[in-house]
Amino acid sequence: MLQLQTIHHIAIICSDYHRSKRFYTEVLGFSVIAEHYRAARDSWKLDLALNGIYTIELFSFPEPPQRVSSPEARGLRHLAFSVQDIDAAVKSLAAQGVACEPVRIDEFTGKKFTFFTDPDGLPLELYAS
Incomplete structure (x- = not known):
């Protein structure tokens, strides 16, 4: 049987990087571990921690498609x-x-x-x- 230890991180793609960065850091209180701009993909990657534990990767991409977000939709x-x-x-x-x-x-x-x-x-x- 596979021996998983913990959840390593949760990846989230946002539509407005700076708005979401503010929300996750200033509103929810996550701290920034690392922030990288990937020019080849025109994409930001922000690593966030909650109480010192790496938790969320926040990504931005040009024109990401919308996803159904209804709680009863298939997926997360x-x-x-x-x-x-x-x-x-x-x-x-x-x-x-x-x-x-x-x-x-x-x-x-x-x-x-x-x-x-x-x-x-x-x-x-x-x-x-």
Whole structure:
């Protein structure tokens, strides 16, 4: 059997590199590990960490096609982040102009959660730890 250890990173392609870089660093609080412009591809690659752990590769490409982002569409449903205080996290996002869905309770765990989107409509979730 394959012996996976952890998830190494999540790759996200954005439509507006500078807008998404600001969102992931200034709104969500990721730190920049490395940033590279690849002239041959007219593409940026931004390596981001969450609490010191390499987590997201943010890419830009000229004219990337749109992807269906409905949570019930085939493929990646959403990316979830754990937080200690959902209500404080929702207020922090609102202060940055990011709207969240109403907070709900997970019927199986009893934990609070909510959804919001990144600048390209990628569904993101906050889940109480």
